[in-house]
Amino acid sequence: MSIKITFIGAGNMASSLAGGMIAKGMDPINITLCDINEQQLAQVRKQLQVNTTRDNINGCQKADVVVLAVKPQVMEQVLAPLQGLFQQRKPLVLSIAAGITLAKLQQWLGQDMPIVRCMPNTPALVETGATGLFANTNVTATQREQARTVMAAVGLALWVENEDQIDAVTAVSGSGPAYFFLVMEAMVAAGTALGLSEQVAKQLTLQTALGSAQMAITSDVEPAELRRRVTSPGGTTERAIGIMEDNKLREIFAEALQGAYQRSKELSG
Numbered sequence: 001m002s003i004k005i006t007f008i009g010a011g012n013m014a015s016s017l018a019g020g021m022i023a024k025g026m027d028p029i030n031i032t033l034c035d036i037n038e039q040q041l042a043q044v045r046k047q048l049q050v051n052t053t054r055d056n057i058n059g060c061q062k063a064d065v066v067v068l069a070v071k072p073q074v075m076e077q078v079l080a081p082l083q084g085l086f087q088q089r090k091p092l093v094l095s096i097a098a099g100i101t102l103a104k105l106q107q108w109l110g111q112d113m114p115i116v117r118c119m120p121n122t123p124a125l126v127e128t129g130a131t132g133l134f135a136n137t138n139v140t141a142t143q144r145e146q147a148r149t150v151m152a153a154v155g156l157a158l159w160v161e162n163e164d165q166i167d168a169v170t171a172v173s174g175s176g177p178a179y180f181f182l183v184m185e186a187m188v189a190a191g192t193a194l195g196l197s198e199q200v201a202k203q204l205t206l207q208t209a210l211g212s213a214q215m216a217i218t219s220d221v222e223p224a225e226l227r228r229r230v231t232s233p234g235g236t237t238e239r240a241i242g243i244m245e246d247n248k249l250r251e252i253f254a255e256a257l258q259g260a261y262q263r264s265k266e267l268s269g
């Protein structure tokens with residue numbers, strides 16, 4: 001990939017995406033990260049050997065693709081000074097901000113800008129990210145492929161059918177790693193309470209998470225059936241799953257994801 005990519009914002013997500021792209025073979029010389037925080041820039045320079053700048057306009061001068069990776073709350077003020085340059089150069093803009101609609105981005109950058117809303121997640125850092133994408137009508141077929149290729153460099157990249165589904169993607173996979181990390185935390189704590197050392201409980205938990213995901217991904221069988229195969233009648237799993245069902249685990253997930261979906265909508269203001 002010899003396209004030039006600039007990230008506005010050099011935080012968690014930008015460094016995960018840039019790190020994943022470099023791990024996939026992209027030359028860091030073609031990657032620029034912009035941030036107002038010099039410490040943040042020093043860290044990514046050291047970690048990734050990318051170009052960095054505190055000047056967003058300067059950082060976007062040569063970019064073919066600009067990834068908007070600042071918090072949704074500051075997006076409007078960050079984009080205002082960039083509108084002139086973007087109108088001249090028309091780079092492909094990928095926004096990863098939760099809840100910021102294409103309508104808002106077009107209002108801030110120009111109605112004719114090619115923009116793709118993307119919702120990645122942090123496992124992009126280890127090339128196992130999951131991203132949902134939706135493009136506005138200014139994006140050409142070549143640019144669609146460019147956007148997909150950028151995100152596919154760090155994992156699964158899927159187009160969704162309409163913009164509303166990006167909020168659902170945010171609830172499922174954007175925020176999703178945090179749900180699994182919480183489950184890991186809870187299992188390690190519970191295993192430790194049962195007498196295992198924290199280190200052993202952690203290793204067993206993480207390997208179990210990895211193995212379960214691997215099985216679910218590679219098998220033709222549905223997760224529900226894989227679960228049943230672990231659950232011997234009258235056995236230990238049945239007892240544990242029964243307690244989870246009695247405590248309404250499914251309802252908790254339904255409510256939690258509905259909350260994330262609603263919050264994604266609220267962030268669009």
Ligand SMILES: NC(=O)C1=CN([C@@H]2O[C@H](COP(=O)(O)OP(=O)(O)OC[C@H]3O[C@@H](n4cnc5c(N)ncnc54)[C@H](O)[C@@H]3O)[C@@H](O)[C@H]2O)C=CC1
Nearest residue numbers: 009010011012013035036037069070071072096097098120
């Ligand atoms: N963290 C996650 O798991 C995911 C986050 N997102 C989205 O990614 C975006 C970034 O999130 P994080 O990386 O977690 O946030 P972060 O807080 O780690 O990074 C944001 C960076 O933007 C910088 N910044 C603030 N004002 C700036 C300006 N005027 N010019 C340049 N840089 C500026 C901050 O200094 C900070 O380093 C958000 O919009 C979020 O909704 C999307 C998917 C997953």
Ligand SMILES: O=C(O)[C@@H]1CCC=N1
Nearest residue numbers: 097098170174175176
């Ligand atoms: O929590 C958030 O708002 C962002 C979006 C998805 C993951 N992190």
